[in-house]
Amino acid sequence: MRIAVLGTGIVGQTLGARLAELHHQVVMGTRSPAATLARDEHGRYGTPPFNAWLSQHPRVELASYAEAARFGELVINATSGAGSLNALQSAGASNLADKILIDVANPLEAAPSGPPALFVANTDSLAEQIQRAFPYTKVVKTLNTVTARLMVNPRLVAGGEHTIFVSGNDAEAKKSVCEWLEAWFGWKHILDLGDITTARGVEMYMALWLRLAGALGTGVLNIHVVKGS
Amino acid sequence: MRIAVLGTGIVGQTLGARLAELHHQVVMGTRSPAATLARDEHGRYGTPPFNAWLSQHPRVELASYAEAARFGELVINATSGAGSLNALQSAGASNLADKILIDVANPLEAAPSGPPALFVANTDSLAEQIQRAFPYTKVVKTLNTVTARLMVNPRLVAGGEHTIFVSGNDAEAKKSVCEWLEAWFGWKHILDLGDITTARGVEMYMALWLRLAGALGTGVLNIHVVKGS
Numbered sequence A, B: 001m002r003i004a005v006l007g008t009g010i011v012g013q014t015l016g017a018r019l020a021e022l023h024h025q026v027v028m029g030t031r032s033p034a035a036t037l038a039r040d041e042h043g044r045y046g047t048p049p050f051n052a053w054l055s056q057h058p059r060v061e062l063a064s065y066a067e068a069a070r071f072g073e074l075v076i077n078a079t080s081g082a083g084s085l086n087a088l089q090s091a092g093a094s095n096l097a098d099k100i101l102i103d104v105a106n107p108l109e110a111a112p113s114g115p116p117a118l119f120v121a122n123t124d125s126l127a128e129q130i131q132r133a134f135p136y137t138k139v140v141k142t143l144n145t146v147t148a149r150l151m152v153n154p155r156l157v158a159g160g161e162h163t164i165f166v167s168g169n170d171a172e173a174k175k176s177v178c179e180w181l182e183a184w185f186g187w188k189h190i191l192d193l194g195d196i197t198t199a200r201g202v203e204m205y206m207a208l209w210l211r212l213a214g215a216l217g218t219g220v221l222n223i224h225v226v227k228g229s
Helices: A012-022 A035-036 A050-055 A065-071 A083-092 A128-132 A171-185 A196-216 B010-021 B033-038 B051-057 B065-071 B081-091 B124-134 B170-183 B195-215
Strands: A001-008 A024-028 A060-064 A072-078 A101-102 A138-142 A163-168 A189-193 A221-227 B002-006 B024-032 B061-064 B074-077 B102-105 B139-141 B163-168 B189-194 B223-228
Touching: A001 A012, A001 A065, A001 A083, A012 A024, A012 A083, A012 A171, A024 A035, A024 A050, A024 A065, A035 A050, A035 A060, A050 A083, A050 A171, A060 A083, A060 A101, A060 B065, A065 A083, A083 A128, A101 A128, A101 A171, A128 A138, A128 A196, A128 B033, A138 A221, A163 A196, A171 A189, A171 B010, A189 A196, A189 A221, A189 B195, A196 B189, A196 B223, A221 B195, B002 B010, B002 B065, B002 B081, B010 B024, B010 B170, B024 B033, B033 B051, B033 B061, B061 B065, B065 B081, B074 B081, B081 B124, B102 B124, B102 B170, B124 B139, B124 B195, B139 B170, B139 B223, B163 B195, B163 B223, B170 B189, B189 B195, B189 B223, B195 B223
Parallel strands: A001 A024, A001 A072, A024 A060, A072 A101, A101 A138, A163 A189, B002 B024, B002 B074, B024 B061, B074 B102, B102 B139, B163 B189
Antiparallel strands: A138 A163, A221 B223, B139 B163
């Protein structure tokens, strides 16, 4: 499949590498490919500069947001939450129309103290903002509740016995995404929460996730949903 | 132990009944005992009127918020989130001073559409509001992430293999609460998230919980936290 991964940070890199490994055609999208390639500082989490990563992944290509989105049959939003709407506007509504957009971003911003806070919550969500801005795109929220390594390899934790969520308005699109989550990454427990407004739940869960990571001393964590009979 | 349970709804009833069964001395607190006893309509979830419940639990007593709080060595806030600060003001700072207050309330209010929304979130929480209002009380947030029946009987789901959280500023108070959660209710997996600001995480999780309950068709559910090695 031709897949556009928008965003060249650790999330985009991790998804791009796994999808290329699965022999998909992956184009990563960024605001300015020249600027992204020229950057030589390490990432926030000690990740190497993008150009070093790209040279180790020769089957992945880098392009502008618009070129990547035009290329992709499937588009993944792996940009930072604060930059997502701008990045998607750059990608262009016509390049996103009629396509599935997997949104893995979280609407986090630095807080005056403590862990990051959400810049949209409660009666709206980033996924809904994106869906409203791109009404002809099938937005499916998923994977935002786990760290990048776990997105593509749930077996890293508890043998994969934990839950990932999908939210979206288009039932067929969600069905495809569920199949891909299982086939590409090995997710065993996928829970369809409902329409795109249910993304509020998974985005607000980040407030708990950040505290869980603090208490457990690792971001390689997830939750398994269990219910009574 | 002498325990005050503030709030006579389904949460207060469930906690009060279990604690009385364990031979604690339980006094339930309400705004006006006479009005609570005079009420004859069923509760929102089909629960019987409080007077009918009380007649089935003869070892439980009913009193005003202030009388109950004065009586209790331990106080549990099981009022609705929207009414919690007022109820605790009625209980009186001096009756709550130096005591552990277990806060199980959620700051939910009706939303224009869809499930309830949070009236405080993100950079503050109900538990923090309570702790600021009652600085001499040891507020421990816990149990708010599960439905009443599950609070007192985690084995209802997955053999009890799921997680409950505690948040609070006083380490000794949290230690006591953890011991009680295990001894009284049978909780096996208790995770200390940190200081009272971590209550933001468990309160904001309600946004996900409400959608989980919708998707699963039951509120008898919980999450089990798993992590990588």
